[in-house]
Structures are given as C-alpha cells and as structure tokens.
Amino acid sequence: MEKKSSATLLRIFISSTDKDGHQPLYESLVFKARDAGLAGATAIKGTLGYGSSSIIHSYKFWEVTEKVPVVVEIIDQRAKVESFYNSIKPILEKMRYGCLVLCEDIDVLFHKTGEKSRV
Template identity: 40%
Template sequence: MKLEGEAKLLRVFIGEADKWQGRPLHEAIVAEARARGLAGASVFKGFEGYGAHSRIHSLKILQLSEDLPVLVEIVDTEEKIRAFLSVLDAMVQEGLVTMEKVEVIRYSPK
C-alpha cells in the first residue's frame, strides 16, 4: 500500500485497564484496524495523565497505578479513518478520540 501526501491521524486516548470483549481495548483497536486494512497503528503507554473524571493516573515508585494512560495512533486516508470511526464508537466506552490532518512524507513497506 502506498500512502503519501495529505492523510488523517486518529488518536484514541484510553486507559490501560479498558477492555473490549475480554481483551485489552488497545489490542482490540489495533487488531480491528489491521483487519480493516488501515495503513498502520501504534500504541503508547503514558507515565501520567487524567481524563474526564479528573482523577490522576500516575506511575510512581510508591503508588503503582493499574490504569495508566494509553494512546493509540492510526494514520490513513480520510475516507478509511472516517469509516473506522463507527467501529471505534462501539468499542470506546470512555475516552477521547481526536483526528487531525497530517502530511505523510514517506510510508513504504520493505
């Protein structure tokens, strides 16, 4: 698949403890994005953050949080990203989903 020029970056902010059908939500999102042929997805684990409930989730030596922030990023064409939004709507019960315009400089599989 070749992807270059204007594209969309979808960001999904969730918690490490969030689940979808018994598995970690971030894993389920990546698997579903791959199954639908989206260009790529990455998952990042945060050290600290808070969301709609204003409760701080933090990774500190004396206070181990079991629900650290997780960010899933997916890049593809606007058409594919918008089609994926309905899937995310069902999967993400609590979190934040954003989308922004990006310019793909290079995306080339080996």
C-alpha cells in the same frame, strides 16, 4: 519543505485497563485497524495523565494493577479512517469510563515502507 502526501490521523485516548470483552481495548483497536486494512496503528503507553475525572493516573512500580493513559494512533486516508471510526464507535460508547477521540488532517513528510511480514 516538500510535502509528500496527506493523510488523516485518528487519535484515541483511553486507559490501559479498558477492555473490549476480555482483551485490552488498545490491543483490540490495533488488531481491528490491521484487519480493516488501515495503513498503520500504534498504541502508546503514557506514564502520567488525567482525563475528565481529573484523577491523575501514573505508573508506580508498587502498584499491582497498572492503570496508565494509552493513546492509540491510526493513520490512513480520511474515508478509511472515518469508516473505521464508525465501526468502533459502538465499542467506545459502551465503555464504562471516558475516552476522547480526535481526528485531524496531517502532512506525511516521509514514509519508507518496510517488507510485509508473513507472520
């Protein structure tokens, strides 16, 4: 197997109801990552999960407020990821409820770039 390149993955576990001001935190993190010039970011909505509270959160169609786990994954070179993490750490520290942040080195096996959007 040929290794194309190495990168760093920042993975942030939060809830869909967490906020950064009036904006959903997952949305804020993705936009901040783009504004910081990081290679890529994705917010992944979970269907079931629990954290340090041990309370199970899941999607139920009858719930008025959907509180489900969200994982934000951000990929770039280690120095850029660490710099970005340091810039968002104060936001995470102010959160009322918990979160978990992981950072790991990854091997990028395949990467095909698309055309940049003008939007």
